[in-house]
Amino acid sequence: MKKMAMLLLALFSIFLTSIDTQAATEITxxxxxxxxxxxxxxxxxxxxxxxxxxxxxxxxxxxxxxxxxxxxxxxxxxxxxxxxxxxxxxKWGDLVNSSDVIAVTDYKDIHVVNNRVLTPYEIVYFILMTTGYFENTSYFYYEPLIDTYTTAALNEDDTLTPGVYQYSFKAMFFSGYEETYSSTIYVVKARQISGVILEPPATTSDKMIKALPWIIGLGFIGYFASKKLKKMKGGWNY
Structure with missing residues (x-):
């Protein structure tokens, strides 16, 4: 009995530990x-x-x-x-077709559909600067360091293969300051959202037309039921 109590206590402590671990997990x-x-x-x-x-x-x-x-x-x-x-x-900028860029998360991660290929200029000047990922306090020029996005081969229909791409660059300001920035670009398949078709309220005639098959069906059932009932009554006459 004592061993059973110790076992239950151990299981209960494990259960509590799992709850604490679950509660401490941050949403990624x-x-x-x-x-x-x-x-x-x-x-x-x-x-x-x-x-x-x-x-x-x-x-x-x-x-x-x-x-x-x-x-x-x-x-x-x-x-x-x-x-x-x-x-x-x-807006991100005049060069970016805004309907194609889905979102930019945490100032640097870009989500875009695969039928729109952003240029390095668009990524650096119009997206990352607009979101405040890095601040342009003076004139600067940039040098791409890692680019698996714009260098990726296009498909036959001029789209990119959905997936995760990397783009990093070094910004060199005229003041002599240099800084490296990195961005992850998530490419998803372009999709069309079908429109919602709103049907007008059904009129009285529409309701009658929709109910017509039921009326005909009930009529046939009533007809055959009455014939069977008459036949049964005829059999009762002596």
Missing amino acids: GPSVIHKEINQALTITSILGFYDPDVMILEDGYTGHGNMPGEYTITLKQNTSTKDVTIYVIM
């Missing part, structure tokens, strides 16, 4: 997301940046996607929570 994923006012970035799209079991606890973003500003959503995974700041900005 971006804490900052940038988007343009005319980009479609829904809560469902945002959840795609995190583990499948991450849920929305509080949503201060939905309904404000086309209004420049700073918004916050709170995520929940098991007993952990995470605040995510979403910056809605006017």
